[in-house]
Ligand SMILES: [Zn+2]
């Protein structure tokens with residue numbers, strides 16, 4: 001008998017697309033968070049300050065954290081309505097939060113969360129709040145989600161055969177990466193992330209966690225610029241806005 005290891009069809013909704021910035025706009029109102037739906041699962045990735053007191057409306061069955069920075073975790077400061085998954089270092093940093101259902105994410109390994117497979121990849125971003133990215137897969141597709149990233153040490157594995165790369169929109173071209181000893185800290189520009197996509201033969205990229213110039217800027221011009229840079233790398237690229245969704249079943253991710 002063949003055992004079915006994957007869940008059904010993925011639907012993604014960008015609940016929030018704003019980075020750790022003061023600026024807000026209609027398109028990028030709340031801190032970056034992604035809702036992954038698959039059968040009965042409603043898995044929320046990240047839960048920053050903007051989500052405090054707003055989780056009833058999201059009704060997640062699980063919350064998964066990339067790291068402990070406030071724009072990704074502080075929405076849980078008053079607790080959570082469901083189990084929460086985080087790495088050991090993230091749990092240490094948010095140990096004061098009154099969360100009952102604490103689950104540990106294993107590094108460089110896969111874990112099934114409500115029937116959806118998450119593989120956890122450590123990424124370069126912060127020394128104080130070490131971050132991870134997730135390779136998420138179901139029957140009809142696979143994507144990589146990394147809202148805060150300066151570098152992906154194991155990019156070849158992380159990005160292999162994914163349908164969509166969902167990355168860090170803090171900055172278009174200007175680097176926000178510093179080096180501490182041998183580690184990169186901060187945010188890789190979109191242009192570098194498109195380089196990684198090109199090397200990994202990834203054909204589509206969506207950017208969330210938007211920085212101030214993108215939150216405040218003219219959406220049409222910014223998307224046109226992003227498309228242009230994307231094409232130079234052979235990648236179809238766009239920015240996500242709050243409320244955008246895409247379904248893998250009807251290949252919605254192809255119809256931009
Ligand atoms: Zn952030």
Ligand SMILES: [Zn+2]
Nearest residue numbers: 067069126148
């Ligand atoms: Zn961060």
